[in-house]
Amino acid sequence: xxVETVAVEDRGVLAxxxxxxxxxxxxxxxxxxxxxxxxxxxxxxxxxxxxxxxxHNPLAQNLAAINRPPSTAHLFGTDxxxxxxxxxxxxxxxPVLVVAPLATLIGTVAGSAxxxxxxxxxxxxxxVVGRFxxxxxxxxxxxxxxxxxxxxGGSDVTLIVVIGIVFTPLIARTVRAAVLQxxxxxxxxxxxxxxxxxxxxxxVEILPNVLAPIGVEFTVRxxxxxxxxxxxxxxxxxxxxxxxxxxxxxxxxxxxxLAGYWWEVLxxxxxxxxxxxxxxxxASSIESVLAGDGQ
Amino acid sequence: xxxxxGTAVPRPALELSHLEVSYRVRGREQRVIRDLSFAVAxxxxxxxxxxxxxxxxxxxxxxxxYLARNGHxxxxxxxxxxxxxxxxxxxxxxxxxxxxxxxxYQEPGKALNPSLRIxxxxxxxxxxxxxxxxxxxERAAQTLADVQxxxxxxxxxxxxxxxxxxxLQRVLIGMxxxxxxxxxxxxxxxxxxxxxxxxxxxxxxxxxxxxxxxTLLLISHNLGIVARMCDRVGVLYxxxxxxxxxxxxxLRSPQHPYxxxxxxxxxxxxxxxxxxxxxxxxxxxAPPEPGQAPAGCAFAPRCxxxxxxxxxxxxxxxxxxxxxxxxxxxxxxxxxxFTAADRSRADAVAAVVDGADLDAQPLLRARHxxxxxxxxxxxxxxxxxxxxxxxxxxxxxxxxxxxSGKTTLARVLAxxxxxxxGAELELDxxxxxxxxxxxxxxxxxxxxxxxxxxxxxLNRRHSVTRMLSRSLAKLGGYQGAALARRRxxxxxxxxxxxxxxxxxxxQLSGGLKQRxxxxxxxxxDPRIVIxxxxxxxxxxxxxxxxxxxxxxxxxxxxVSYLLISHDLGVVRYLADRIVVLYLGRVLExxxxxxxxxxxxxxxxxALLSAVPALDGRRPRIRLRGxxxxxxxxxxxxxFQTRCPRKLGAICETVEPPLRVDADGHGIRxxxxxxxxxxxxxxxxxxxxxx
Numbered sequence: 001x002x003v004e005t006v007a008v009e010d011r012g013v014l015a016x017x018x019x020x021x022x023x024x025x026x027x028x029x030x031x032x033x034x035x036x037x038x039x040x041x042x043x044x045x046x047x048x049x050x051x052x053x054x055x056h057n058p059l060a061q062n063l064a065a066i067n068r069p070p071s072t073a074h075l076f077g078t079d080x081x082x083x084x085x086x087x088x089x090x091x092x093x094x095p096v097l098v099v100a101p102l103a104t105l106i107g108t109v110a111g112s113a114x115x116x117x118x119x120x121x122x123x124x125x126x127x128v129v130g131r132f133x134x135x136x137x138x139x140x141x142x143x144x145x146x147x148x149x150x151x152x153g154g155s156d157v158t159l160i161v162v163i164g165i166v167f168t169p170l171i172a173r174t175v176r177a178a179v180l181q182x183x184x185x186x187x188x189x190x191x192x193x194x195x196x197x198x199x200x201x202x203x204v205e206i207l208p209n210v211l212a213p214i215g216v217e218f219t220v221r222x223x224x225x226x227x228x229x230x231x232x233x234x235x236x237x238x239x240x241x242x243x244x245x246x247x248x249x250x251x252x253x254x255x256x257x258l259a260g261y262w263w264e265v266l267x268x269x270x271x272x273x274x275x276x277x278x279x280x281x282x283a284s285s286i287e288s289v290l291a292g293d294g295q
Numbered sequence: 296x297x298x299x300x301g302t303a304v305p306r307p308a309l310e311l312s313h314l315e316v317s318y319r320v321r322g323r324e325q326r327v328i329r330d331l332s333f334a335v336a337x338x339x340x341x342x343x344x345x346x347x348x349x350x351x352x353x354x355x356x357x358x359x360x361y362l363a364r365n366g367h368x369x370x371x372x373x374x375x376x377x378x379x380x381x382x383x384x385x386x387x388x389x390x391x392x393x394x395x396x397x398x399x400y401q402e403p404g405k406a407l408n409p410s411l412r413i414x415x416x417x418x419x420x421x422x423x424x425x426x427x428x429x430x431x432x433e434r435a436a437q438t439l440a441d442v443q444x445x446x447x448x449x450x451x452x453x454x455x456x457x458x459x460x461x462x463l464q465r466v467l468i469g470m471x472x473x474x475x476x477x478x479x480x481x482x483x484x485x486x487x488x489x490x491x492x493x494x495x496x497x498x499x500x501x502x503x504x505x506x507x508x509x510t511l512l513l514i515s516h517n518l519g520i521v522a523r524m525c526d527r528v529g530v531l532y533x534x535x536x537x538x539x540x541x542x543x544x545x546l547r548s549p550q551h552p553y554x555x556x557x558x559x560x561x562x563x564x565x566x567x568x569x570x571x572x573x574x575x576x577x578x579x580x581a582p583p584e585p586g587q588a589p590a591g592c593a594f595a596p597r598c599x600x601x602x603x604x605x606x607x608x609x610x611x612x613x614x615x616x617x618x619x620x621x622x623x624x625x626x627x628x629x630x631x632x633f634t635a636a637d638r639s640r641a642d643a644v645a646a647v648v649d650g651a652d653l654d655a656q657p658l659l660r661a662r663h664x665x666x667x668x669x670x671x672x673x674x675x676x677x678x679x680x681x682x683x684x685x686x687x688x689x690x691x692x693x694x695x696x697x698x699s700g701k702t703t704l705a706r707v708l709a710x711x712x713x714x715x716x717g718a719e720l721e722l723d724x725x726x727x728x729x730x731x732x733x734x735x736x737x738x739x740x741x742x743x744x745x746x747x748x749x750x751x752x753l754n755r756r757h758s759v760t761r762m763l764s765r766s767l768a769k770l771g772g773y774q775g776a777a778l779a780r781r782r783x784x785x786x787x788x789x790x791x792x793x794x795x796x797x798x799x800x801x802q803l804s805g806g807l808k809q810r811x812x813x814x815x816x817x818x819x820d821p822r823i824v825i826x827x828x829x830x831x832x833x834x835x836x837x838x839x840x841x842x843x844x845x846x847x848x849x850x851x852x853x854v855s856y857l858l859i860s861h862d863l864g865v866v867r868y869l870a871d872r873i874v875v876l877y878l879g880r881v882l883e884x885x886x887x888x889x890x891x892x893x894x895x896x897x898x899x900x901a902l903l904s905a906v907p908a909l910d911g912r913r914p915r916i917r918l919r920g921x922x923x924x925x926x927x928x929x930x931x932x933x934f935q936t937r938c939p940r941k942l943g944a945i946c947e948t949v950e951p952p953l954r955v956d957a958d959g960h961g962i963r964x965x966x967x968x969x970x971x972x973x974x975x976x977x978x979x980x981x982x983x984x985x
Contacts (some may be wrong), residue, residue: 190752
């Protein structure tokens, strides 16, 4: 039981108080998992913004110094074209941190709208759309992504839209479940008795009360978006070389690992892992605070 | 029993001395219990009463050492069944909980594992004590028989969700007493139950206590229950003992203004005299926030007797005659002061006569309302051919157990649920669309609803300003400056002020939330307001204020109420006419006097007798079992399966008509009205003194 719930139960007064954003933040900063996740994420955001100023040019080739192991001149070594790996790791953060959040945002907005409609209009609408959503979710994410990129061409905008669309039904399902609970509460009945129309009830009355699960869903999906984006790039359907990006850099170099050039893959992989883990740490901290468990 | 008080008892079964408990909330210590001392003799039944937030449950949890993680005992000691509870080791604590003490909680639905059968959960109790499988099974069945469950074998194989609340609470009490504890703690054991079921469960607890010789600690906000069940009672206020004494004396002549205030806030007691509705006594203000220690008496800010001394000098626990204690400097004056206050309140409204204008045409006319829900492929009959008239300015009380169709009726009238075809709804002589969305603005504003639970009825993300403004705009058509002016008037009429406007529901207490909900319902000057259990989520003192407010709003705006309540005291206080509903059928209808004075329908008689009275224990009419499932209503008369006065075959085959006499008093029963009035039917003799 959280600190809040206990005191609240005893007074019996504030039982339905939602967690206010400021109180949520206060509780979160006391959780080590959240602090670590936020620090890593902050590092990557700073790297995406200022990184290129601080390191070598990631595109500059030096054919005199190819496949060099880490040294003081090149902390992470160089790749087979003699490009600085550290520079490419840092520079690779930017496309990921632009595409993944925008894609997640599109998916969250579209998914929330769809979920609100599914939860609010039960009956035929929910049944029909619900079947489509389930069918869509049965398809493997990356395969759908590849089909989308192949059909629409591989630009950043396409990636954002494709990943956003893939996420929409997933988010819709979570939001629908939350809306189903809310719509039974009497404030919704009160709004109907006042003569409010469906869009007002959905977006003004219900939406503010389901923002918490939507926020959790956004952070969880953000981690998946990073992962999906890098996977697509690795397979050659995402961000295109020669621009630095982690997925295609691994794809270009992973054949060399067996030859002993481990640094040309490891640092990209660590970058991906640290970003995904950071986002997931943040997501799970928020989720558990909202669910009200533990201290 | 009470004779044990004050005499030389070797060792109390439970003794708290100078107990202090606090919770740590956001890094701050909040003291919830202050210097609490009382003792309960072996075999005695002790009641702990007070409003929510006064520390009752915390005290109970401290006794079983089950405080939440952020709570801790800051001082004092607890001695229970021969053990110093605060000093027990982990092992000893286990043993103490297994054999010394048991506790039953308020929400029976949450206390059992929903995915395990009752039998499995009950057998576990015995298996832990070392019984073999076979004997555990037998003893589980025996336990259910002990708590008066018919067909225990069948119940053992059910899952918790298949049992009613009353049955679950019996199972839990059975589990609690299975280990034969010396001390049984009951925390609001019947608050979630219907009055008839509550009466049965309380009777069962009393019988068990007698049989097992247990000591009982009963926590309740309901003074009637305490009067009926307890030998002695302690009144808690702001974590302190305000008053202590035998239940009889404390409830008859309270010596602390808080106890006196609580007693006078109960609507059933004295509020309806000679056709006049006397405003209920209220306790102004709210209890102090936990952790705030006032300089003087904690109750002083709300006390009508408070003087300068009370603000400065905290009163000690004065020892009075007969072992009574009172934490009030002016305890001798309590009784006289309150009697005078009652009289002046009664005089103040002597001239006011309200009630319905029965010569006009009905404001709302409903005929043949039926509603059948389909749940999991089975049809559930919630309403069956209900007729209802509501006249201008009157209040109709709608009474019945849960499952009787009260709330469905409210939702059908409000247009939230469509009735089955064949229903006729008329407002002021013109047809009313069955669904709210199809009604015009004038019809919508004319008929509004106040919901049971203000937490759910107010959008927790919207401020008071937003909720009221939107209602004024949508229902009243107000805009701009006119809207702001009207909003201020509305706030004042429910006794709120401008400073409440920016607040959100989470920042308001239960009573204030219900005031906002009432203001919202009145935003469009409604002609009918349906109140669905408007006070059941509130404390007695807050309930009194809300009932006064509803009464006041009716007088000022001549609105009609349809009042749904399971609390007959509330209905008695507000209603001009009463309709008794059972399994979606009207069993009795008439003026409040007719229904309360009799002759009654046998079901009404049982409902009336089930209400715990403050004054003495009166004969109760027992009903067999619980309300049948609405998915398989009984043949013939819907009440025949539980009726104590069933005639025979005719009740099982022929549904009696609603027989209406010349005065408009209708009873649906095969027994002739004059026979129903005869004594021997178990009626109480003093219907008026309810």
